[in-house]
Amino acid sequence: MNNKLKPRRPLREKHYWEEWTGRIYTSICVVFLIVVMFSIVYFVASKGLSTFFQDGVSLREFISGKTWNPTGEPAAYGALPFITGSFITTLLAALIASPLSLCAALFMTEIVPGKGKKILQPAIELLSGIPSVVYGFIGLSVIVPLLRSMFGGAGVGIAAGCLVLSVMILPTVTSIMADALSALPKGLRESSYALGATRWQTIYRVIIPTVLPALLTGIVLGMARAFGEALAVQMVIGNAPHVPTSLLESASTLTSVITLSMGNTTMGSVHNNALWSMALVLLVMTFVFVILVRLLERRNRV
């Protein structure tokens, strides 16, 4: 009798321990993620802000100054050329990629659902798997010579940068748009067809307005990727520190100037801190993109 009851106690203790190891172990993993995110924000912000608080560069000069001459006398830390470069390439890339992505997504879900998905899905996945340096290499050996022979000049510049970026964000935008379109209830399409609408009328008047927030989410996420992309852009944009006046002119983005200069400056110098301020701008833009996506998702739910 006694022998039969005995094993219960150790078993319960074992349960207890197992329960807690699991809970503690997985919680530590999650806490680690939170700590990492906050320390990234803290370290980048403390470095980036010291340009303004320690080195006395005014925020106005940094954001709206047109001359970037950190080694000159007097040194100038105007980051406007890089900020405009980043925004122009990102917007143009989104402008090129969005209609293409929308067509691809419509092709997969509305026009030839079965077959289209079979052809395009693997193509999109492969495109997203190609590393960014390879895109840069292709840009450098195809797009730049092509632009040079078509329009003259050096070939490197904003146009080359945004063409490379638009191909890079194509898979991101397309897959999000396709997911949104295929999640649409079937009844919506069928009732539109039952009213005698053509396929284009259904797409244009019913489907697109319904999933518009989700389509915009895809575009915003694509822009977030384009804004943060560093190496592919750096290889084709030419890296001249001027506010660009034409698409074929050589320019710089925030990421390209950080990539090129960070290794050549000493930690703690004003030049170095100004580069960290640019990283801070990238960080702030990341938050802006995340907030935009959240707002769009909220609209999507209603």
Add this chain to the structure above:
Amino acid sequence: MKAKTVDKVATSIIVVLALFIVVLLLGLLGFILVRGIGQINWHFLTSAPQLLKGGGGIGPQLFNSIFLLVLTLIITIPLGWGGGIYMAEYAKPGRITSFIRLVVEVLSSFPSIVIGLFGLLLIVNTFGLGFSLLSGAMALAIFNLPLMVRTTEQAFRAVPKEQKEAGLALGLSKWKIITSILLPVALPSLITGTILASGRIFGEAAALMFTAGMSSPPLDFTDWNPTSPRSPINPLRPAETLAVHIWKVNSEGIGPDSKEIAAGASAVLVLLVLAFNLSARWIGRVVYRRMTASK
């Protein structure tokens, strides 16, 4: 009648643009492979790069990429799978959980160059690890973790509820249910997700420039002592990976054949990423067959 014409025109525009994407992909892949595959031979894959003369290879870079991938997976798998299990099994809907979700979302949207800079500041300088494989692996782990957490959570959520209920009915503890019932069922999708993430790690360069460094010491492949500076398996030596090498050769290559080397290295990189994607599917299927009774 007019509506029908519009419909036809719109449809053909959509079809043309969609096919354009397929053509674009075939063109890109074709270009990389045609330009690069002629360069690939045993000598190219194993020998060290030449700075000024032609005829260099990518041996150390290739080795560094693979070694770095292994180190990164050693760090990310326990942390990423653990975080994903928390989100799928322990997290209760509420403020804290939605906050964690926001953290994961923000972390995965940070540009990789920002993560590289953070690595430079904290891991390389403050922790004093210097430009090393270990610093690179840690930066890549930060880059990779959010993705891993998300795929793990999805894999665990996809396990049928009955499996968990059966475990609860047997009186098992939650952790026992997770490790011995849910994990085997989720394993195929976990492995697929991990290999797909590896493909991304393999091609990543911006986060590595400031952490793993942009140079490789001459390696002695007969020296397997992990503390010697020339040993390939020393985790504290600087290491240039294949992706970083492609960037460097393209932007500051001065050798006479730097274009050819960039082409060959790009082809190797793309072929490896393709191999990762294909093997992810294949291994996932095999493991699934083994773990479940289905044929």
